[in-house]
Every structure is written in C-alpha cells, then in structure tokens.
Amino acid sequence: MDAINSSVALNITVVHPEFFFITGLTGIQYSRYYYIFLFCIYFIAVIGNSAVLLLIAVERSLHSPKYIGVFNLALADFCEANALIPNMMKTFLFDSNYISYNACLANMYFVFFFTTMQCSTLVVLAYDRFIAICLPLRYHAIATNTIMCLIFSAIWAFNAFMMALIVSLINRLSFCKSNVIQSFFCDHGPMYRMACNDNRINYYLAKLNMILYLIVPLILIVLSYICILFALTKVTTWEGRLKALKTCVTHLLLVASLFLPVTSIYIYALINSLSANARVISASLAYAVPPMLNPIIYVLNTAEIKDLIRKMIKKKSGPMNTKTVSLHQSTGVPVAEWPVPDSHKTLWRFLGFGNFYRRFSQVAVLLSALTSPKVPFRWNPQAQVAFDNLKSRFASAPVLCVPDSERQFIVEVDTSDVGVGAVLFQQMANDGKVHPAPTSPTGSALQNGTTISVTGSGGSTGSGGVVSLVGGVGAALLGLDGLFPAGTPVPTTPSSHAGRGPLGADSAYRQILPQALRSAAAV
Template sequence: MLGRYASHARPGLFRHAHCRPRSGDISTCVILVCFPPMPPPCGCSPRVLPALSRSKSQEGGAARLRPLDCHASLSSTLETGSLVGGNTAFQTTGNLTSIQSNSSANVTFVRPATFFLNGFSNVPHAKYYYVFLCFVYAVTVLGNSFIMCIIYLARRLHTAKYIAVFHLAISDLCGSSALIPKLIDTFLFEHQEISYEACLAYMFFVYHFMNLQSLTLFVLAYDRLVAICFPLRYHAIVTKTAMFLIIGVMWTFSVTFIALMVSLITRLSICRSIVVNSYFCDHGPIYRLACNDNAINNSMANICFGLLVCMPLILIIISYIRIALALFKIAHGAERIKAMKTCTSHFMLVAIGYIPLIGTNIAALTTFIHPNARIINNSLTQIIPPMLNPIIYTLKTEEVMQSIKQLYKRNKVNTTRERKKQLVC
C-alpha cells in the first residue's frame, strides 16, 4: 500500500513515515504528506517542518505531532489523522486507507499542551521595565494592605462606603498579584512556556479581578449619588447589609461570566500557532489562533468589553451628571465645595482607571499603534491604577487622614503607658 502511493507521488511528497507493528501481520503506518509549502506561522523559517514522533501513552495508533512553530520545545498533542498547516495524514491498516483533510467534518480536535507568551520578547531594554514592575507591585501590596488595615482598625470607617473601598483594595491587590509576579517570572526569567490548563486559569483570575475593580468603581459612584442627591435617606438606603449583598452579587456575576468566557476557549481547535502575542494569556489573541468557528468567542469578547469597560463607565458618567445637577441646586458655596470634595477621590480613580484604557482602544481603532507600544500601554493600564488607588484615598479623603492621625495618637499613648509601667516595675 505504501509503495502504491509512493509510485504516484511527486519527488519529495512524502516527508515522514512512521510505522508501528500491531497484532498479527497487520501494521499501522502514519504517513505525513506535505503538499506545496504554506506560509510558515509567526515568521518561522520555511525549512521548519512539523515532526511526527511516537507517543506510547496514547492508544489506537495515536501519534504526537510537535510543531516547531518558532520554538522547538513547544508541543501540541494531536491524534492520528489530524491536519495542521497544510499537512494531511494517511493511515493505512492492511488494505484500508483513510484520508483526512481539514475541510472534512472529521478533522481531529487540536488542543496544544502548551502556549508560548511572546509579549515583551521584542521590546528593547525590557529588563528596565521589569524592574519598574517590581517597584509598582511592592507599592501596590504595601499601599492596599495599609488602607485595609486602617479601615479594619478605625471604627469610624466601619461604614457601607468603606466596605466598598475595602473591597476595591482587595480587588486591586489580588488583581496585581494574579498578573505582575507571573509576568515577571515569564519574561525576566524566560519561562514563557505555559501549560494549556495554567493559561486558562491565568486568564480567568486576571479578567475576574479586572471586572471586580470596574464594578466596584461603579458601586462607589452609586454611593456618592445617594449621599449627595438623597442625604436624608442615605443611611437607610446604603446600609452595611445592602453593601455586602451588592458585593456578593458582583462576585457571583463576575465568576459566572468570566468562567463561561474562559470555558468557551476549550471548544476551539488551536492549530494556527501556539504563540500568544500578549504579555499574559489574553482572551483575544488566544481565540484568534483557532482553526474552527470562533464566532461565539468573538461575541463573548465584545460582551466582556461592554460589561467590563463601557457599561460601568456609562453608569458612572450618568451618576456624575445627576450629582452635578444636584450640586447646582445647593445655594451656599461652602456646602457645595464640601460636597464636591467627597467625590474628588472617586473621580480621580475613575479618570486614572478608564481614560488610559479608553484612549488606547480608540487609538488602536483609528490609527496604527506599534505592537510594542500597545503592549506597554495595556500593561500600564492594568498595573498603575491598583498602585494609585490607596494613595489617592489616603491623601484625598479627610476621613481616612483623620483616622490615621487618631490611630497614631492612640498607638503613641499606649506606647508611653507601657514604658511608664516598665519604669515603675
């Protein structure tokens, strides 16, 4: 059978043949036929051809295809008869021959064992940026831990508003911890290969905490709206119980939606490439690597952008328009300024969080942005707001500053008393 195909083939048509004996006199051969060369993925050299190797762990004559795809160490596990990059596999068993092509309905599902993150590989002097990331992460951890400790220790801050602020600090801390340490390990220490399952988990946690940060900013805008527009009913509407309920709904919605978005990746056959052109396991660059229909994933990406960015921002803008109208009705200028100061810190958080993100997306749609500039801008948009949020709330909120001073005085008094007791003893 092998000779029959070989006699009618052009020279060099058969690149690889792999045979494995089975029971009796029947042998199973897997032959990789290379048709006219296709453009190599991700800029690989045309001489890089897929290599077919044995896989003892798979049954039924399954073989493991290792696409060199720019990095020889990366592998994807395919079953016998799969087609990748224009190569068709023929399986012969005795007198039976089955031919599969990527246009047939029986194309084998391709799930790579690993992905390769390629985000900062082409950025010059990237090591200086990694040092900057270490500094940003250290400030983020210290700042958010500090604001959470202040809210926990100061009884005057045990209100519904500061429950939301505490939740924002947790979201900022967890979001930065999900992204920055892995990013530094990936590119600074050149651990750019990541397993399929770990990549999906990475994607889930980054998107989940980004979503929580955005939704928490909207909750804080709602708190200011009620405080200024309905001051007499504020403590009846925005209670601790109501705030915990809102946060619980946020977590349920975010976990459900992001888990659904990530799980839909598993239905994709990733056979174009395993190189992800991003600094983390980003949803968009990954689902675009699929060879089968990814329309659902594209729709989920658009819905995610609408829920993550557009909807909270629109609701926040509407809230501030309503707040501005209420402020104009205040007769006394001093009271108006006092009310405006309560919104200053939150307004700055919204500006820092949304303006760079919206600006980057608009620029990407209207003009050409160099890939390196886009990656740097996107990463800064994710890491800078969590670092600045606790600083802004500490310096621009009078209640927090007063609480810090009271805690400092209390600690100083307690220290003095302890020293006096020691001297008396």
Template sequence: MSLSQNISIVHPEYFFITGLTGTRYSTYYYIFLFIIYFISIIGNSIVLLVIALHRSLHSPMYIGVFNLALADIGESNALIPNMMKTFFSDSQYISYNDCLANMFFVNFFITVQTYTLVVLAFDRFVAICLPLRYNAIVNNKFMAILFSVIWVFNTFLVTLSTSLMTRLSFCKSNVVESSYCDYGRLVRMPCNDSSINNVIAIIITAFFLVAPPFIIALSYLGIFIALCKITTWEGRFKALKTCISHLLVVGSFFIPILCNMIAAPSVNARIINGSLSVALPPMLNPIIYVLNTAKIKDLIRKVLNNRSAPIRGNVSK
C-alpha cells in the same frame, strides 16, 4: 460539512507569551513593574487593615473601598508575578492550563473593579442627591448583598468565557502577542469556529467596559444637577470634595484602557499600554484614597504615632 467542523480540537501544551521580547530597555520596564507591584500590595494591604480594624470606617462607602482594595491585590497578584517570572527565568512559555487560569483571574478581578467603581458612584449619587434618604437606601447590609451579587455574577460570566476557550483549536500558532494570556488575543488565534467566543467577548465588553462608565457618567450628571441647586459655593465645594477620590480612581482605571484602544500604533506600544492599563490602577487607588480621605490619613497617623511613642519614651529614660 464545513472545514471548521472537520478540524479536531488541538490544545497546545504551551503558549508562548511574546510580552516585550526583544524590546529595547525592557529590563527597566520590568523593574518599573516590580515597583508598581510592591506599592500596590503594600498600599492596598494598608487600606484593608485600616478599614478592617477601625469600626469608624465600617460604613457603606468604606465597604466599597475595602472591596476595591481586595480586587486590586487580586489583580496585581494575577498579572505581575507571571510577567516577572517570564523576565527572570528568561522563558516566555506558559502551560495551557496555567494560561486559562491566568486569563480567569485577571479578567475576574478587572470586572470586580469596574462594578465596584459603579457602586461607589451610586453611593456618592445617593449621598448628594438624596441625603435625607441615604441611611435608608445605602447601608452596610445593602452593600454586602450588592457586592456578593457582583462577585457571584462575575464568577459566572468569567468562568463561562474561560471554559468556552477549551472548545477552540489552536492548530496554527501558540504565540500570544501580549504580556499575559489576554482573552482578546487568544480568541483571534483558533483555526475553528470561534463565533460563540466572539459573542461572549462582545457581551463582556458591553457589561464591563461600556456600561460601567456610562452608568458612572449618569450618576455624576445627577450629582452635577444637584450641586447646581446648592445656593453657596462653599456647600457645592464641600459636596464635590467627597467625590474627588472616586473621580480620580475612575480616571486612572478607564483612561489608560481608552488610550490603549485608540492610541497604540505598534505591537510593542499596545503591549506596554495594555499591561500598564491593568497594572497602574491597583497602585494608584490606595494612594488616591489615602491622600484624599481625612479619616484614613488620621487613622494611619495615629497608628504610626502609637508605635513610635514607646520608642521615644525609652529614649527619654
């Protein structure tokens, strides 16, 4: 019998999240995170309200944008408040159960984000490559079913990965070198066999960090080929313009993750890059979609004008 089989399961009462403990200028970084959080919640809430309240935006693409904003709010709430609590309370301890809950919600909303970006890429692919069949292929019912499948599948996979953490024994250390309960860090810490957890980690990485950008790249390859068939530059630009918001959102999501994987020489740099790669996209997504979507900008402008009109009327009297 192996040594790992003789070790009893040890679940620490607390984990110690090192975060940016002892890092120079960490106070300014936490202030920056608070600003990111504030903008993320306000921006995504505005996007949700505008899409929900205006029937003109009840279309397949905006169902995708609505789902992305919902996931952004969930991810921001799962990540940043815990980090701010650590800073303000000057305590890096988190209970074992709270750590698993934190891991679940952060991973869940990140995975929802990735496949929402895939669905939005598919939407643009059909709209540009198969415009005459768009309404037959992509409709509100199709998008509702697709996102329901994504949420159920992600719930299953993230629940499986989180529940398997309970079989790991943390008898050596309870110090997590991260800004939150990072699955990748925790799975390297146990003193018993974690091979099953490593396999699940590989599966999750393949499903949510490798497959999505590959599928998105294939979608845009098809879009590029379709654009080359359009005879006029004006027509090409008009078609490409509908993809700009999505391309910017994809870049804001995957580029920080890629940078964190290949360009984080120190522990502090990796922790900062890791937290930013998770925290920044929810802030940037609503800004990108509002600034690049004429419909949303016009509706927000109308709402603001309607609310200010009575005030101007009273002043004139």
C-alpha cells in the same frame, strides 16, 4: 447517526497545544528593565492595598457602606496585581515564556475576573456618592452595610460566572496554526483570534465583556455625576457646592486612573493600528498602575483615613504606663496656662474640656451660671477662684486608670440640683482608690461574666438634664434616679452584645446605663 459522526469528527479536529508561548516585548534590547519597573509598581501596590485592607478591617469607625466599597476595590487591586505581575516576572525575567494550556486559562480567568471587579466596584461607589448627595436624608436607610454587602456578593458571583463562561468556551477552539500569544499574559483577544475553527461565539463574548465592564460602567458613572451636579444647583452657596463635590474627588481620581488609560487604548486602536510592543507597554501599564495609585489616593484624599493615621501616630508617640493613665507634662502645661475666658464662647470651650464630669460639677457651678446668653458676661473673683480650681483638677494626675477585666467595674450614677452624671469606675489594686475607667482603645475590654455594680449617690433630685458619660460615650438627654437598687451587680452575658466579641466599656455604657437612667426624667 450522521449528526453524531459529524460531532465526533469535529471533536477529533480540535487541537489543544500542550504549551503556549507568550511573546511579551520583542526586539527591545533593555526590555528587562521595563519588567523590573513593573515589579516595583507591583511591590508598592501590594504594600499599599494590604495597608488599606488591614486598616479598614481593624478600625470599626470605617465599617460603613462607603468603606465596604473601598475595601472591595482594594481587595480587587491586591488580587489583580498578584494574578498578573508575578507571572510576568517569571515569564520574562527568567526566560520562561512557555506556559501550560491549563495554567494559561487559569491566568486569563483571574486577571479578567479581578479587573472586572475593579470596574464594578467603581460603579457601586458612584452609587454611594449619588445617594449621599442627591438623597442625603435617606442615605442611612438606602446605603446600609447589609445592602452594600448584598450588592457586592451579587457582583462577585455574577463576574465569576461571566469570566468562567468566557474562559471555558476557549476549550471549543482548535489551535492548529500557532501557539504564540502576542501579548504579555494569556490575553483573551489574541488567543481566540489564533483559532482554526469558528470563533464567533468567543468574538461576541469579547464584545459583551467590553460593553458590560467598560461602556456600561462609564455610562452609569457619568449619569450619576450628572444627577449630582443637578442636585448641587439647588444648593444656594458655592461653599456648600464645593464641600459636596470635595467628597467626590477621591472617586473621580479612581475612575480616571482605571478607565482613562483603557479607553484611550481602545480609541487609539480604532483610529490607528498599534504595534505589538506598543500594545504590550500600554496595556501592561493600564493593568499595573491603577492598583498602585488607588491606595495612595485613599490616603491623600480621604479625610477619615488621614485623621485615623494621625491619631494612630499620636497614640504611639503618647506616654503610657500599665498602671495608670497619667497626664503627660506637655499636656498639663497648656491646661495650667489656659487664658481667662473673656466671653460666653471661650467659657463654654473651657467647660467643655471637662465634659461636665460629676466630680467637677460642684466646682463649676459659678462658671456654668455665666454661660447663659441671657446674662451679661461679667468675670468676678468667685469665678476666678472656680476657674483656677478646675484648672488644677484638670491637670492632676493620675486621673484615669487602665481597666482590668478581671476586677469589678462600678457604674456610679448621681443627681443633684446642678447636674446629673454617670461614670464607669474601677478600684485599682496598686493604690486602693477608685478611678474612672476610659472607654477609648487604651482601655481593656469587659469579658463575659465581669460584674458591673451600679451605685447611686445621694443628693437632691434635679429635673433631669445633660448627662455626660466620661470616656468618649458622649452626652445624652437623660434624667437620673437609678432603675436598679444601689450596689446591684449586673453580670454581662454573651447575648448582651449579640456576638460582637468582648463587651467593651462603651458597650457597658450603652446597654446598662439606659436601663439604670430611664426612669430618672420622671422624678
């Protein structure tokens, strides 16, 4: 009974103020300009991180373990900036320093939650670099998309639990002396120090939070880079070492932008006491600047994103009409002026431009014979005629058509003594001719139920060789004799692409052609 009475007495003495007063910068005449500066940082951070999130979400080539980590970091940056700075603008620019008790706890939770996600994500990205450099042959087995998603799901859940625990234990504190928070948001440290009752649990949790999200991440990142440097000592050339280290530059810059300011503040606070204004300025910059810098670092130091942006700019500037894909005049001129090959290498470069497209293969027979390193390179009149003929065909327009998902697609397969080939075609309504359909993003997608006709051309049967699938599918070592009879329609079904959306032309190549070509090598 006494225990119950003491518990009731304790509950009666707990005081929760209706509002807290956040001081921010005090005694500084032009403090508003500092908050406007923080708002500019916020604006850049939101735009930059939104662009990174959208780019990674839309571009399938970036759906890799590394960029799952980058996506999570950009998401944490975006959310942390929105949880912190808009509330600061409302508080200090509009003289609304009072914040309700529950709103204060919510503000504390989200700011700390997304900040801890930034720290944890950098550890996972360090793990990704460690596997990529120290265990390169096992990288695709260890660092898969599924594993990375599971790791980040566990981190999000654990961090959400830890921050909920820390914030919820604020409710056990009694604020009977003051409701003034000496900070720029509802900071955990200044709040629990105002308590009139026992705050040891909150103190220990604050220290645990610092260990889990500052000291441990830094130790793990340092250890990962020690292992990376040790692995690089086994690389024989300095060029190889620098190339491997270059892949870590972006991550190191991210680590420096986040951990260096926070660590410096902690170390300085241990040596000298910080004034309230100095603490507000240093801490607010440490929270606000990394979300702004991170997307800039991605763009400037990540080759994949820079190449992707370049391609997008070129694609937008390139001429296109809705009927056919024609060669622009600026593209045709360099092809027509292609210099005469003077070595095996330059000839291979020219032939590679044609990608061994089957309609060019007969013309290229004489040129292909000159590419053998066992045969001395001797340019002759017959080769010149074939060279001029190929240049003319390369520059002829229109070459490709924009695929129409409502019309039938044709997979044309062929073998001969000089090569093998398989190309996706479509007959266009405007000219009645059959054109190859590109599988780049300019092409339309094949919808469910679209009919694909597999046709085989006659000719003597070769022993198999390199087949090139026009439109970016690439080359594969395949023979050719068609598994399906000529003209067999092959309807696409939802199960054929495992719920990944419309079956694109690339998917048609990958899923239908292997069946059509598998038996050819034995012929």
